[in-house]
Amino acid sequence: MNKVLPIMESCASCPIRHRAVCARCDDDELEQLNQIKFYKTYAAGQTIAMRGDALDVVASVVAGTATLERAIEDGRTQLVGLLLPSDFIGRPGRDTLQYDVTAVTDVTLCCFQRKPFEALLIRIPHVQERLLEMALDELDAARDWMLLLGRKTAREKIASFLMLIAKRTVHPDGRVLGDLSRIELPISREAMANFLGLTIETVSRQFTGLRKDGVIELDGNRSVRIPDLETLLLESGDDSDGGPLI
Amino acid sequence: MNKVLPIMESCASCPIRHRAVCARCDDDELEQLNQIKFYKTYAAGQTIAMRGDALDVVASVVAGTATLERAIEDGRTQLVGLLLPSDFIGRPGRDTLQYDVTAVTDVTLCCFQRKPFEALLIRIPHVQERLLEMALDELDAARDWMLLLGRKTAREKIASFLMLIAKRTVHPDGRVLGDLSRIELPISREAMANFLGLTIETVSRQFTGLRKDGVIELDGNRSVRIPDLETLLLESGDDSDGGPLI
DNA sequence: ACCACGCATTGACACAGATCAACGGAGGGT
DNA sequence: ACCCTCCGTTGATCTGTGTCAATGCGTGGT
Structure with missing residues (x-):
C-alpha cells in the first residue's frame, strides 16, 4: 500500500x-x-x-x-x-x-x-x-482478439500476443515507456494459454519454436528479447496497414 | 425500397x-x-x-x-x-x-x-x-463470443449460434416476436463458418450430426426447428445461470 | 543444504477439425 | 426442358493442437 x-x-x-x-x-x-x-x-x-x-x-x-x-x-x-x-x-x-x-x-x-x-x-x-x-x-x-482466436495458428497467436504486450509498453500519446525490444510478460504461461485459446503445452512449444528460429530470445520465463520487431510482426499474421507500430 | x-x-x-x-x-x-x-x-x-x-x-x-x-x-x-x-x-x-x-x-x-x-x-x-x-x-x-471461439467444440459452437439467433427473435423487453422453436438462419453456411471460426464442411457436418441426434430438424437450408430448447442449450456448453432464456 | 512446490519444458500419442475432392440439389436464365 | 451456377453435403485423408505423462528448474521454507 x-x-x-x-x-x-x-x-x-x-x-x-x-x-x-x-x-x-x-x-x-x-x-x-x-x-x-x-x-x-x-x-x-x-x-x-x-x-x-x-x-x-x-x-x-x-x-x-x-x-x-x-x-x-x-x-x-x-x-x-x-x-x-x-x-x-x-x-x-x-x-x-x-x-x-x-x-x-x-x-x-x-x-x-x-x-x-x-x-x-x-x-x-x-x-x-x-x-x-x-x-x-x-x-x-x-474484435481483433476474435480474429486471433478464430483464425490464427498457435504460432501467430503467440507472436500477436508479444506484439500486443510490446505495444502496450508505449503511451497512446507516442511516448515510449520501455525498451520495445525487451518485454516483460505480465502473465504466466497458463494465463497466456487462456488468453489465446491454447493449452500451456502448446504455448511452451511455440515459445521454443520461435526461440529456435531466432525470432525471440528468452531470458528467464517472464522476459523476452526481440531482436527484430518486423520479423515478429510478420509472424503475427497481422495486417501491416494496421497503423504505425507505435 | x-x-x-x-x-x-x-x-x-x-x-x-x-x-x-x-x-x-x-x-x-x-x-x-x-x-x-x-x-x-x-x-x-x-x-x-x-x-x-x-x-x-x-x-x-x-x-x-x-x-x-x-x-x-x-x-x-x-x-x-x-x-x-x-x-x-x-x-x-x-x-x-x-x-x-x-x-x-x-x-x-x-x-x-x-x-x-x-x-x-x-x-x-x-x-x-x-x-x-x-x-x-x-x-x-x-466476450461471450471470445469464449466460444477459444474454448468451445464445433458442436457447441453451432448450438450456441442457434441459441443466439433464437434469443434474438425476442425483444429485450420480453415480448416474443417469433416462434422460438422455429428459427430462420439469417446467414449462409459460409458466413456461419466465419462467425464460428470453422470451415463450411465442419459446419455442415455438425448440422447433420445434431439432426441425426434429434436435437434439431432442418427444413431447407435456412430454417431450423428446435423440438426442445433445453436440449440445445445443454449442447451449447453455456452456463445455465446466464439469465432467463427469454 | 535440503526438500517441496509451483511453473515450465519436452516427448509420445490421439483426435477434432482442416483439407482436398467428388457429388447433389435448388433456382434462374435461355 | 435444359444447362449452369451457387450452395450445401458427404467421404477420405492429413495435420495441428490437445492430452497424458515424465522431467527439469527456480524459489522459498525448514
Missing part, C-alpha cells in the same frame, strides 16, 4: 491520467472526482470480483495486471480481458459483473463508488464521452 | 425504437433526430463499407442482416459482428472504419450524418448514455 501513496494526492498527478476517465478534466472537475475516489490494493493471485457479484464500484487500474475471465462449468476458461495500467473496470448502468476479475500481479486500483460516479457523469459530460471512447476501444481490441 | 416507406415517417413509429438510440427520447428530441436522419437500402451481397473508409455516417439497422468482418491478407476472414435489426453501426468520435461491413440480405439502414449527430449528442445526454449502454452490450456479446 505504501508505495502507491504518492499518486494518491490528486488525480492530476496520477501516472495514468492520459487514458483514465479524467483525461480531459480541468482542476475543478478533478476535485469533484477526487472527492469520491479511493485506492485499493490486491495481492497477486487474489480474486478482485466474481461473476454475479454486485457491482458497486468502478475503477481504473493504476498498477499491476488483472484479468477478466469467463468460464464453463467443466473447467475450461477463456480470458476475455487483460487489464493493464490505465484500463477501466466496470460499467456505469450495470448492476452485476459478468466476469471473474483476478489480480495476477499485485494490483492497485483507483476506485469510485458507482452511484456517486454515475451522478457525476451527468454533471461532467466529457467523462461520459471518455467512457464511450474507452468502451469502443475495448470493443475494437475484442 | 417501397416496403420500408411506412417506417420512414418518424423515428417514433420505428419498429426498432425499443433498442435504437432514440429509445428514451420525448417527442421534441425525436423531432431533432428526425431532422438529420435518412434511410438507405442495400441489396443482398452488397458492400456497405470497407475497412479504412471515412466514417461520415452512423446508422441503425432497421431491416435485414449485415456482417462486420475482419480479414487477413491470405484470405482467412473472421466475422466480428452480426448486425441484426436494432443494432447500431459506427462510432461517434472515430474517423475511419475498422471492419468490412457487408449486407448479407437486403438491408435498410436508418442513417445519421456523423457530425450533426455528434452535435446532437451534446444536447441530448441520454442518447450519449444509450450509446454507452449499447457499446457495453456489444462488448459483453464480443
